[in-house]
Amino acid sequence: MGVVADNWGDLLWGREAPAADTAPLASAPVNPAQIEQGRYLALAGNCMACHTARGGTPWAGGRRIDTPFGGVYSSNLTPDPETGLGRWSDQDFWQALHRGRSKDGRLLAPAFPYNHTSVITRPDSDAIFAWLNTLPPVVQAQADHSLVWPVGTQPALAVWRSMFFAPSPFQAKPAQSAEWNRGAYLVQGLGHCAACHSPRNALGASGPVHDLSGGLMPVVNWYAPDLTSDAESGLASTPLPEIVRLLRDGASETAQTNGPMGEVVQHSLQHLSAADLQAMAVYLQSRAQTAPQKVLAPQAARISLSVATQGAKVYERQCVQCHGEQGQGQKTASGEVAYPSLAGNRAVLLKDPTNLVQLVLYGGYGPATAGHPRPFGMPPAVLELDDRDIAAVLTHLRTQWGHRAGEVTPLQVNRIRAAQGS
Numbered sequence: 001m002g003v004v005a006d007n008w009g010d011l012l013w014g015r016e017a018p019a020a021d022t023a024p025l026a027s028a029p030v031n032p033a034q035i036e037q038g039r040y041l042a043l044a045g046n047c048m049a050c051h052t053a054r055g056g057t058p059w060a061g062g063r064r065i066d067t068p069f070g071g072v073y074s075s076n077l078t079p080d081p082e083t084g085l086g087r088w089s090d091q092d093f094w095q096a097l098h099r100g101r102s103k104d105g106r107l108l109a110p111a112f113p114y115n116h117t118s119v120i121t122r123p124d125s126d127a128i129f130a131w132l133n134t135l136p137p138v139v140q141a142q143a144d145h146s147l148v149w150p151v152g153t154q155p156a157l158a159v160w161r162s163m164f165f166a167p168s169p170f171q172a173k174p175a176q177s178a179e180w181n182r183g184a185y186l187v188q189g190l191g192h193c194a195a196c197h198s199p200r201n202a203l204g205a206s207g208p209v210h211d212l213s214g215g216l217m218p219v220v221n222w223y224a225p226d227l228t229s230d231a232e233s234g235l236a237s238t239p240l241p242e243i244v245r246l247l248r249d250g251a252s253e254t255a256q257t258n259g260p261m262g263e264v265v266q267h268s269l270q271h272l273s274a275a276d277l278q279a280m281a282v283y284l285q286s287r288a289q290t291a292p293q294k295v296l297a298p299q300a301a302r303i304s305l306s307v308a309t310q311g312a313k314v315y316e317r318q319c320v321q322c323h324g325e326q327g328q329g330q331k332t333a334s335g336e337v338a339y340p341s342l343a344g345n346r347a348v349l350l351k352d353p354t355n356l357v358q359l360v361l362y363g364g365y366g367p368a369t370a371g372h373p374r375p376f377g378m379p380p381a382v383l384e385l386d387d388r389d390i391a392a393v394l395t396h397l398r399t400q401w402g403h404r405a406g407e408v409t410p411l412q413v414n415r416i417r418a419a420q421g422s
Helices: 008-012 032-044 090-099 122-132 154-164 178-188 240-249 259-267 274-290 305-318 354-362 387-399 410-419
Strands: 064-067 070-073 215-217 222-224 337-339
Touching: 032 122, 090 122, 178 274, 222 259, 222 354, 240 259, 240 274, 259 354, 305 387, 354 387, 354 410, 387 410
Parallel strands: none
Antiparallel strands: 064 070, 215 222
């Protein structure tokens, strides 16, 4: 079926892969249980988010995924025989997930997180493929990637893979419970959490599938906190039901999701079973409780009187009505968090203030979920506040109510604003 050996020498020296089989495949017997499993697993992997263009037909691909090296366009996962998966076999699909290779043997760009999909078991791969084959076929060819030369070439991808990729099929840890292992499988595989929650090097490679040490997400410019650090994520000390609630609803008593994580909750996590959410929470908390904890030294610097005065004025004008004079936040009549407390808030105290700047510039809107159907939001101030105003008010948040975090400078705000093109 056009599979080539995982030998990048063939590509470096111009040797072509065998021609792919283009004959239509015979339809396999329908297995309703397998198909339903595949539908659920595709939700768990949040696959539609990347394989659907903005305003386009679901699953037909075409979404541009920006990277530091240019744009990558997602592929058509519908069973169209010419532009989708209609001529693929379950082995072809497994090869793509496990080896990062297309049906014809071409190496796929690592914007597709095949290091994480290589964790997925063969039965789960087959279930996802069976479900995708039930979708209506859509004719939509994949656009050419716009990566800078030579990044998108097959030899360059072969070299990159030789340095940073090896399949990581899931290996359960016998010393851990079945629940812990299920959580590890979901976090490392379908959830591909390390794709955001691990640092990326200069060549765009993230850490191993189990690396949750946090990092700045390139291009989108959000900081994904260290999930093994209680100071950054609170996972070690937060009760398990509250972790489950945050994953499912996007909001809990002590935290709220925004930005890319809000999208994950919106499109994926809220649809998972209670058992799977509990398993993920158990695994994440275990990792946080057993990891060496960072000792975050106070970052406080001397703040000039003018910055302190300006920050207090902006807070009084823009923030106090919702978040309170003492940063205590507000709750609804039923006791739900409407506007989160800023006092003692881990997101306020992160060493990297990128997320705070993003929230002030572009607003903060949590996902609408069954457990949190009408989330309160914060309007954007991108057209109302200048860089000095934003820097001053964020410095105010980080130095009040016993906080001793570092100052935010206008230059930091300007760089983030410029990176977002506003």
